[in-house]
Amino acid sequence: MEKQKKLIVLFILPFLVFSQQKSGRARVEFARGKIEGMVRSGEITPEQGRERLAGLERRVAAAGQHDRNPIANSIEDAYKKYGIEDLSRIRSALSKRSIPFEQIDSVLRGILRMIPAAKKSGKDFSMDPRMRS
Incomplete structure (x- = not known):
């Protein structure tokens, strides 16, 4: 049971930190570090990492074209x-x-x-x- 709690915290914590990032550029830089870590650990391939980062950059750019808040x-x-x-x-x-x-x-x-x-x-x-x- 204790192990499940730790896994839940480890799973949720990055999302909480990620959601608290203010600017789009900061979100991209945060995600870049996370994706690079996932590539290094072998969780995803470098190609998957590039695709995820490109998708995030597209979403941030599209959000910047709409209303700021x-x-x-x-x-x-x-x-x-x-x-x-x-x-x-x-x-x-x-x-x-x-x-x-x-x-x-x-x-x-x-x-x-x-x-x-x-x-x-x-x-x-x-x-x-x-x-x-």
Whole structure:
């Protein structure tokens, strides 16, 4: 059982580290090192390594051609459905309430989840005390 836990941690850890890399170039460089290690250990052939790296570079390049922050854009699109065009006032109000910059998108998504419930309940809507700040 202990061996399975170690294998799970060893399997998941690289993905966690990889997902936390910020820039596309950093992701490619991180993957390059990982792929080179896999080639050296014999897990994959050099040709497979080149194919994987080329595929990652294509995906990173394609992502760079689209909007820089698709998560923020999807949040803005969701708010537009409710008639809110500019989120900057909401973002600044949240930051004034000492909500860290990194958490503002999460808070905005939480608000999005509450809007349908508030509409459905009407005047009877009561926000959970944990959600109030």
